[in-house]
Amino acid sequence: MPLDIDGFKLRTVYRFKPRTLKSVLSAIKLYDKFLSENGLEPSVESLALWLDSLQRQGYKPLTLRRYADCVRIYFETMMIPVDKDMLRAVLKRFPYVINPIKDYLTEEEVAKLIVNTKNPIRKLVYAIQYTYARRLSEVLNLRWGDINFRKHTIRFRILKRREEEYATYHLEGWIEDLLKKYFGEKHHSNKKVFPVTKEWIERMFRRDLEKAGVKVKGRRLTPHVLRSSRATHLLRRGVPIDVVSKYLLRHKRYETTVTMYRSVMKEEIAEIPSAAETLQISHVS
Known part of the structure; x- marks a missing residue:
């Protein structure tokens, strides 16, 4: 049949x-x-x-x-x-292969990218994508109705879900200031915040990095690296991995986050001081 x-x-x-x-x-x-x-x-x-x-x-x-x-x-x-x-x-029998994060931008490199990008749309896309660790498509799907200046909130539709699911975050002051500076406050709620294509952002990303003085040669850098960079920076600053997984990355499975960021975790584990050092014991007889 x-x-x-x-x-x-x-x-x-x-x-x-x-x-x-x-x-x-x-x-x-x-x-x-x-x-x-x-x-x-x-x-x-x-x-x-x-x-x-x-x-x-x-x-x-x-x-x-x-x-x-x-x-x-x-x-x-x-x-x-x-x-x-x-x-x-x-x-x-055919499990998904989740590749660990191999490349990311340092906090200094992200700052250079955002500060030195002249185009206001790309500047804000990079800033929002990094701040909230969102996928590029989720940022480009933003409507003005998803941004509430009065309550200082921003809402994203989470992709890779069978049913509609949204994540609401605090609208950070510097993001709010940039939005008002470049676009104003009054817009139709259903109008897209960023009326551009994903391909255009991806095409310009490496150019913006190079202009900002960030080394790109030999590195696999796409806009998605902003999401993984944000998660990496938070983990290295001591934010619990379950918080990064559930609240920020919104991974459906906790194991996905552990697998992707295990290299970061290994570095953190390597920095754990020995028990003898913390107990200030030099010799035990």
Whole structure:
């Protein structure tokens, strides 16, 4: 039985961004082709067989996990009854690989970037992204209705969630001053704060770093580094990792934060003084 790809597309067209939907549909079409060629029905068993065949063809584990998640979304959306325990077992075979943070900006470098960026939109995007450790898309999704100058709050829609979820933070004084200075206070609540594209910010980021005197050669630096840099700086200043994980980064799983920032934690652990030093014991007989 062929998959109802058109029906799935209609039900999810508003759930995903166009590029994401295109990737999901691409994976589902590959699964549909496998079912047709082998005379199989959509099920957890056929999903496992398909993933095994792709693995033998040399597909990477992360790609297989993404494909598996796309099919899982199809099962859920089209309400296809499957054994959830079996599905979890299949997904567990292809866990997501979370890479630890390898590069970040120092506090001095972030300050140089924000102070020396002349374009007011990019200056504010960098400042807000770093201050609240948000993803670039979350900053660019800001509407004026998300900023309350009277209550001094700023609200972000958290991405990577199936249902709408928002995070509200205190609007820091210097961010508020910059917003008022460059854009004023009165705007239509549904109007975007930053009417620019993600691609434009990404394209200009390295240029702004270079102009600010920050070394970029040999470093993988994208705007997302502002988010990881903020988390790294807070961890090094002694903010508990569970606070950084739940309140700032809004990671769904605590283990994600630990895995990504374990290198920072190792450095902090290495700086823990010995018990003999803290007890001021030089010799015990």
